[in-house]
Amino acid sequence: MVTITYITSDGREFTVNAEIGDxxxxxxxxxxxxxIEAECGGGLTCATCRVGIPPxxxxxxxxxxxxxxxxxxxxxDPAPATRLSCQIEIDQSLDGLRVTIPETQH
Ligand code: FES
Structure with missing residues (x-):
């Protein structure tokens, strides 16, 4: 398990325990x-799973x-500031990751 924090554009934070490999x-x-709408279910065709990556x-x-x-x-915003969250596989090195959710996805 690793901890990931998602931050909405209005400043709400959601910290979750995430499985390695998810x-x-x-x-x-x-x-x-x-x-995180993820309309295509991770098929790399919708871009509704975007997250901002802090520097x-x-x-x-x-x-x-x-x-x-x-x-x-x-x-x-191009990578690396923005990524598709369906393409970021979780491993132990991501423990403590913080990402932001674009206002356009709320
Ligand atoms: S879920 Fe559709 S591109 Fe990530």
Missing amino acids: TVMRAAQAHGVPG EWQGRLSPASADEQTMLEYCE
Whole structure:
């Protein structure tokens, strides 16, 4: 288990215990975190699972794949500041990760 905190645009924080091997998107949905719609269920086709990555975490995540980069090109902020949470697999190194949820997903 690792702890991940999701921060909404109005400042609410949701801290959840997430399973290793899950994704940041699925952990949010499993715990009822608002704003992670994930309409495609992790299929890399909707970009409604976007999260903002604080500067201190940007170099600690695996880089976005070419397909994720392509999806993010249509969003306001490219990687590494914005990522698709369905593409971030949770491992122990992500314990304490904090992400923000864009206002457009509320
Ligand atoms: S859930 Fe659709 S792109 Fe992440």
